[in-house]
Amino acid sequence: MTTAPSPRPMRKDASINRERLLDAARELFAEKGLGVTLNDIARHAGVGVGTAYRRFANKEELIDTLFEERLQAVEAVAREALDEPDPWTALTDYLTRTLQMQFGDRGLHQILDDPTLGDARINDVRTRIAPLIVELVRRAKDAGVVRSDFEPTDVTFMQSAMAPIMDSTRDLAPQVYERYLTFFLDGIRSDDRTFTPLPAPALSSEITHTAMTSRRRSTARRRA
Amino acid sequence: MTTAPSPRPMRKDASINRERLLDAARELFAEKGLGVTLNDIARHAGVGVGTAYRRFANKEELIDTLFEERLQAVEAVAREALDEPDPWTALTDYLTRTLQMQFGDRGLHQILDDPTLGDARINDVRTRIAPLIVELVRRAKDAGVVRSDFEPTDVTFMQSAMAPIMDSTRDLAPQVYERYLTFFLDGIRSDDRTFTPLPAPALSSEITHTAMTSRRRSTARRRA
DNA sequence: AGTAAGCGGATATCGTCAATCCGCTTAGCT
DNA sequence: AGCTAAGCGGATTGACGATATCCGCTTACT
Numbered sequence: 225m226t227t228a229p230s231p232r233p234m235r236k237d238a239s240i241n242r243e244r245l246l247d248a249a250r251e252l253f254a255e256k257g258l259g260v261t262l263n264d265i266a267r268h269a270g271v272g273v274g275t276a277y278r279r280f281a282n283k284e285e286l287i288d289t290l291f292e293e294r295l296q297a298v299e300a301v302a303r304e305a306l307d308e309p310d311p312w313t314a315l316t317d318y319l320t321r322t323l324q325m326q327f328g329d330r331g332l333h334q335i336l337d338d339p340t341l342g343d344a345r346i347n348d349v350r351t352r353i354a355p356l357i358v359e360l361v362r363r364a365k366d367a368g369v370v371r372s373d374f375e376p377t378d379v380t381f382m383q384s385a386m387a388p389i390m391d392s393t394r395d396l397a398p399q400v401y402e403r404y405l406t407f408f409l410d411g412i413r414s415d416d417r418t419f420t421p422l423p424a425p426a427l428s429s430e431i432t433h434t435a436m437t438s439r440r441r442s443t444a445r446r447r448a
Numbered sequence: 449m450t451t452a453p454s455p456r457p458m459r460k461d462a463s464i465n466r467e468r469l470l471d472a473a474r475e476l477f478a479e480k481g482l483g484v485t486l487n488d489i490a491r492h493a494g495v496g497v498g499t500a501y502r503r504f505a506n507k508e509e510l511i512d513t514l515f516e517e518r519l520q521a522v523e524a525v526a527r528e529a530l531d532e533p534d535p536w537t538a539l540t541d542y543l544t545r546t547l548q549m550q551f552g553d554r555g556l557h558q559i560l561d562d563p564t565l566g567d568a569r570i571n572d573v574r575t576r577i578a579p580l581i582v583e584l585v586r587r588a589k590d591a592g593v594v595r596s597d598f599e600p601t602d603v604t605f606m607q608s609a610m611a612p613i614m615d616s617t618r619d620l621a622p623q624v625y626e627r628y629l630t631f632f633l634d635g636i637r638s639d640d641r642t643f644t645p646l647p648a649p650a651l652s653s654e655i656t657h658t659a660m661t662s663r664r665r666s667t668a669r670r671r672a
Numbered sequence: 673a674g675t676a677a678g679c680g681g682a683t684a685t686c687g688t689c690a691a692t693c694c695g696c697t698t699a700g701c702t
Numbered sequence: 703a704g705c706t707a708a709g710c711g712g713a714t715t716g717a718c719g720a721t722a723t724c725c726g727c728t729t730a731c732t
Binding site: 459460485486497501506507 | 690691694
């Protein structure tokens with residue numbers, strides 16, 4: 225699936241380097257977002273820039289290659305959630321799990337959130353995910369476990385709202401974003417209006433200050 | 449307060465241009481955020497770059513000049529909120545009003561949110577605001593109108609969570625962010641666990657797509 | 673052993689932004 | 703009315719960061 229049936233197979237060192245580049249890219253995209261340069265990736269892979277550009281025409285190609293699979297994983301989570309009989313669990317499982325994934329991979333968040341990123345294949349997957357979310361929300365509303373004025377697009381905005389929290393606390397207090405997800409979920413759940421115990425304590429004002437100060441520059445890059 | 453008692457007053461054309469620059473800066477900072485360049489501002493003011501740099505050493509000086517007042521307005525809102533006898537109204541008035549201000553002024557949001565921005569005077573004001581928020585939250589908790597595990601720093605993160613929503617919908621559907629603020633407030637209010645009517649309908653999936661696509665690049669600039 | 677494939681990384685190119693400089697204009701004084 | 707310091711515009715310079723190429727050397731494979 226990775227290599228077309230070309231006359232000659234790739235030379236051994238070449239394919240090793242290709243893997244190294246993919247690994248490095250995975251790591252850097254996850255940690256710093258899609259803004260890292262091919263030069264960064266090459267250096268991280270312990271390989272010359274030339275090598276990087278010989279294997280991938282540009283960063284986009286690398287992104288498309290890597291994230292199709294990551295997005296399919298998100299799609300799979302949505303499908304699994306639809307197998308869950310309890311509609312509230314289904315919806316929250318989807319949210320919790322995919323946010324977890326996005327928390328661990330800034331690039332994944334960016335490509336999920338920004339429809340201008342990625343090629344046709346990426347778009348395909350995104351297009352397949354949307355109706356699954358619609359269905360998850362519909363079921364939850366039909367079962368009366370979610371307020372009736374909640375809509376599928378609210379899921380999208382909620383995800384984008386989590387991004388700055390994730391980015392500012394990633395290195396400092398990993399699961400703080402779940403605290404805010406909980407507030408949000410307590411604001412839309414209708415079958416049980418008691419408060420869910422918060423999965424993480426609030427940050428002290430000092431740590432909050434540090435978090436806001438050390439926020440990583442969001443390094444997304446616009447499409448050419 | 450603006451001009452020191454210097455030997456000669458500023459020449460008339462000079463002070464007119466100074467005002468023009470301040471107006472242009474206010475407008476551009478509000479609309480595009482603090483990332484705009486002094487050149488942008490000069491052009492917008494209908495004035496040469498040289499003039500801009502003669503009046504203000506750099507963008508920072510301009511920012512500090514303009515935003516001290518804006519931040520004081522936020523402080524004033526907090527103080528007014530503390531005059532409000534009902535603790536829930538007090539807290540939500542503060543949130544609603546300051547978010548409204550931030551919605552109308554991207555620069556204000558940035559400087560409120562990023563402690564590395566602004567000079568000592570700006571920092572002073574920020575330092576004065578923090579304890580007011582602590583007090584607003586304390587009162588609400590003491591009165592039992594807000595869940596007991598809610599903390600003042602949650603206000604900070606909630607504000608930063610609204611930013612991407614505001615930025616993606618500003619030109620498309622001005623008050624959508626209030627919808628998400630409402631979800632959030634319904635998730636922390638403890639005296640009344642019914643749902644607050646949403647101030648704005650959900651965006652259609654098409655409009656949401658447009659919103660995510662046309663999101664303005666966040667143009668904050670790091671300090672030197 | 674020969675050679676096509678691959679390699680590294682210095683370097684060219686581009687775009688963006690900050691900041692200066694200088695020839696011309698004008699406000700304000702006498 | 704004439705003088706001059708102050709002000710003006712904006713082309714230009716310089717720094718920087720990112721992308722992408724090029725080319726002399728090396729290596730895998732037959």
